[in-house]
Amino acid sequence: MSTYSIKDLEQLSGIKAHTLRIWEQRYDLLQPKRTDTNIRYYDDDDLKLILNVALLNDNGFKISKISKMSPSEMRDEVIRLTDRNLTHDDQIHALTICMVEMDEERLEKVLSTNILKFGFEQTMLNIIYPFLSKIGVLWQTGAINPGQEHFISNLIRQKLIVAIDGQVSKYTGKKFLLFLPEGEMHEISLLFAAYIIKAKGHQVLYLGQNTPREDLKAVYRLHRPKYLVTVITTSPSQDNVQEYLDELSQNFQDSEIVVSGYQIVGQDLNFPKNVRALHYIRQLRDFVEEINEVMVEK
Structure with missing residues (x-):
């Protein structure tokens, strides 16, 4: 299991660290763990939660309502939203969630839906490349483990090979x-x-x-x-x-x-x-x- 600082969560979710701390205190949204030296850190479950929260919040859900959702309710709502006409940033959030959860079926659906809608080239330029750039620095610093990075890159590689063969x-x-x-x-x-x-x-x-x-x-x-x-x-x-x-x-x-x-x-x-x-x-x-x-x- 990977560990994340609050700055890692900020980079991956787009939610400022200051806002995350306020949500922790006001809504008990996150429960950070502490190392033996009393340094706060977060795990994969915290990252999945905050990515879901970010996507819902970006699409008009108030944090007071989100904080009352169960994990399954939140996930169902996120899936419903990502199946609709969302922005590139929302789709990048969805890919990040798939990476953390190692959810191949969901990742396949997100990629295929965007390719059908925007075409392969535009999906690569506007969604996949920004997503890879977003996680690249965190992978190099160890916030994302090599297994997650290989999971994503191999699936994208498969998509590319199929697209090339189709030309x-x-x-x-x-x-x-x-x-x-x-x-x-x-x-x-x-x-x-x-x-x-x-x-x-x-x-x-x-x-x-x-x-x-x-x-x-x-x-x-x-x-x-x-x-x-x-x-x-x-x-x-x-x-x-x-x-x-x-x-x-x-x-x-x-x-x-x-x-x-x-x-x-x-x-x-x-x-x-x-x-x-x-x-x-x-x-x-x-x-x-x-x-x-x-x-x-x-």
């Missing part, structure tokens, strides 16, 4: 080679890049996680792609990213290399002439659309 293309566009560096296993952004590129009519050569340098060179020699795309989240480390970018630029001089990820965004790096950094996943969509516009003009 029927005649490959009239350019050839893209997608890969992750050696040691890099965070694949969701690369899979979504594959979806976007394929949906726009281009050919995707997908090498995926942990691609050895020599394998990358061999595939490149065989296919001569116009573009290479990679995402650097953890590997190579920050100290070695510049060297890695320079190496990519030198080895694949005839192609444009598109890079993104945690080790790229906001870092003090010098990008070689044939390397382009994207700071947001939306920029990849814009980049591919620019290519399509040039192709049409020609």
